[in-house]
Amino acid sequence: MDVVLLLLNVVTIVFITTTMFAAGLGSTVNALTAVATDVPLLLLALLVNIGLVPLIAWALGILLHLNAAAFIALVLVAASPGGPFGAKLATMQHGDATTGAAMQVLLAAVGSVSFAPVANIVIRAAGIAEGFTLDVGALIRTVALLQLVPFAIGLLVRHTRPEIADRWQLRTAALSNATFLAVLAGMLAGNWQQIAALLGSRTILAGIVLTAATCVVGTLLATGPVPRRTTMGGVAATRNVGPALTAVGLAFHNDPAILGALAGIFVTSMVVSVPAAAVLGRRRHPPDAAEHSANEP
Template identity: 35%
Template sequence: MSTVAVVLLLVASMLAVGTSTGVPEFRALLRRRGLVAAAVVVNVLVLPGVAVALVTAAGLRPEVALGVVLAAAAPGGGTGALLTLHARGDVTVSAGLQVLLGPLGLVAVPLWAAVAGHSVVAPGAGGLLVVGGGLAGQVVPLAVGMWLRRTRPPTADRVHRVARRAADVLLAGVVVYFLVTGIGRLPQVGWAGVGVIVVLVVASLLPVFVGWGSPAQRRAVAMTSGVRNLTLGLFFATAASPTVVLALLAYGLVMYGLCVPAAWALARSPAVPTRS
């Protein structure tokens, strides 16, 4: 998939979230320190740690194991907040976590890769610019959307409708892309590798049922944790073998294959309060 499509999806998703979220909600998020801390621990420590343990226990090939660990260690995927919006979760929690987890992923990914026995530190300032651009792609449209909501609510409503439709179309395109490019190549990853990925994605969605906060907050943590930052993972995989990239694509296929239906099912469930 072209870089342009990925960037547009990121921008549209965060603009849709920003135009439905206000500054007071973010201030309230700062008071939920226990919830935020738990979500950070799950994303930065627990899920990558479980990934390292599973790929070791399953005896996966080194390249496949590295691809799985890179995906599991990369938190803050750009469509987590969009799926939270669809799942009728607390978008403030999801958007705030994305902004927080993005920078943490820059440190978490190479560290967990090192724990798994690989060095993936990208050379040169160009790589940092790519990652920095990805962070800006989250923060800037989110800030613009929040500004519109605060100063021009009617405009914010119109922008929200357009941005959400655009994000939905682009998300569908991403899912189709992973299906077309990945499903026929899953045997190359190995069914043990696919099984490990399924376990990790399912585990990342467990906060829907177990965790702190209100049901809406737990939905936000689950959707945000379920969608990994595959762009960041692919960035660190640029110097690795094609098998590593294939494992990342397989993770994306399983991830969207499970997270999108989960968000759809939650959207059809009874409404939940956004505050505990």
């Protein structure tokens, strides 16, 4: 079991670093600046992703009477914004993919610093880990190192050598996708008993409600046309599993119950958000209309 956990930790590190490196390679200073200088959109996104989503998780944990492991997992997921799949959801729903990708990257960068203190505040205030305090400094250093440094390097390569960035991005993104699947498989394989026990439980219900609620809140508290609003909803609903896994390893010694709940909640969020984005995309660009456009001279 120790070997499995060691491999999971190594693959998780590779997943986080390659994901953020690929994000940097695919970003442009202009796109990031456009989002960062859109003050109303940025402030609302920060309010939703850094403030409201963790509060929603806190409320769900209390209302659904979640056990300590599930409550902690839900808070860790909620406190970690900027999941890379948010940009893919924007493409699936035919939303504002450029703004979605830039916002996802900015939220992941901000989340590198905000994740630990936000999770610590909610866990302590909820009283779900009596006498326990996350090592905020260690978590900030670790998560920021794994996320901000590779992103900055990727962005520098994109800015100075775009032709190299184009070549590297495809390979890095492929490695990121492969390691993501490996992390997910490792979480499922190493904690299948805990995950099986979650089927039909309040933990899965909490994951469903959290995903749906954050998507709605993220959509409502956004600016601009409807496609951009729903894009922000998808970005809010997609959390970043990397920092949450790092926290479980550093602070909770890879507790199987927390890892199992974390995997269950994360998979549930994917099951809810992906079909929703696909349905929205079909409504915006029906297959018949796309086929008709393709056949036009």
